[in-house]
Amino acid sequence: MSVMLQEIMAFVLTTTGWVLESSTLYADHWKVSSNDGSVITTSTFWANLWKQCVTDSTGISNCRDFQSMLALDGYIQACRGLMIAAICLGMFGSVLALVGMKCTKVGGSDRNKARIACAAGVDFILSGVCSLSSCSLYAHRITTEFFDPMFMSQKYELGTALFVGWAGAVLCILGGSVFCFSVADSCSKSHSQANYIFRGAASHSHITAYTRGQKKSVNERPATDNSTSSRMQHFDKNVYV
Template sequence: MFAGYIQACRGLMIAAVCLGFFGSIFSLVGMKCTKIGGTDKSKARIACFAGVNFILSGLCSLSACSLYAHRITSEFFDPMYIAQKYELGAALFIGWAGSILCILGGSIFCFSITDSFTKSRSQVKYIYKGAASHSHISSYPRGHANSINQRPPPDYSGSSRTQHFDKNAYV
């Protein structure tokens, strides 16, 4: 009943939808903010696999739209073709744009996620400068004090604690 190219386009579009669905599931599992998926290295692999699924989905969709458009244009410009002729419509242009966006998104997702996951957390160097108590922190505006420890800590041995606070004392 249907021509072979329509069946091929239908199969490619179904494959594109399935690959896109599984790519979205894998991308949810491969993100840093989810708890499932294992270690950072396994999450990077899952995220890269999701990006590859998005790229393959875009390629399937691009192939289906292009195959259908080629058949439509070849029938339209054939003078010997006497059946009803079709023109390229908005659905083909939306399909091309969506497939290109899917390819670009999958490649950006694959490269950006794997790039951030390859930097191990053990390689990050943290410098501990010691704890600063509230009494040693300068109350001068920014740029007026030379050092954080410029003033000695206040003496609380006086009769009342409220006399040592400045104008901005909150209870």
């Protein structure tokens, strides 16, 4: 598979994951609990990172927003921060991916585009890790309260928003890894091509130098003997005697 196809596949995966993470932040059902009081009346309790609601059998919901951020539980504040960080990192990663992909015309040389694509892959991986940590932390709190026999308040179960957040995190991590691996493959291919060109140039210069040496040895005139030149001079002196 070519590097361009790998980058396109990675961009589709990471963009889909980023959209799922963004929809998870304001999703309603992070945790859900059903209370079947009677045959006629059924109430559904659910909550997310911003409010806590109850829905009756007629579909009417009564919600109570979390008023004070400082008065919230620590795990809710941590989940908020991690999800916001995941969305911001995914946004920056999308911009860098569009600049660093080989199918685009911006970004400069191939080396610069490879660096930008690698940075985009790292951003998406970090985004997936943040979303995965947020959903896992929230789910751990739900399961801890559910299986605690000493916890006497309303018990909840895992909501659909957690599964959407996990799916988005996995897609971002996979897409970011494909970005990094595609950059590594392109760098290794360019290095092998450069090494081949260097070896070819070195062998060509060696052959050229050898050929020139051969020509020089063939065209070189034999040196004159000193004894022969001295004899000629002696013959010239006696020629007029």
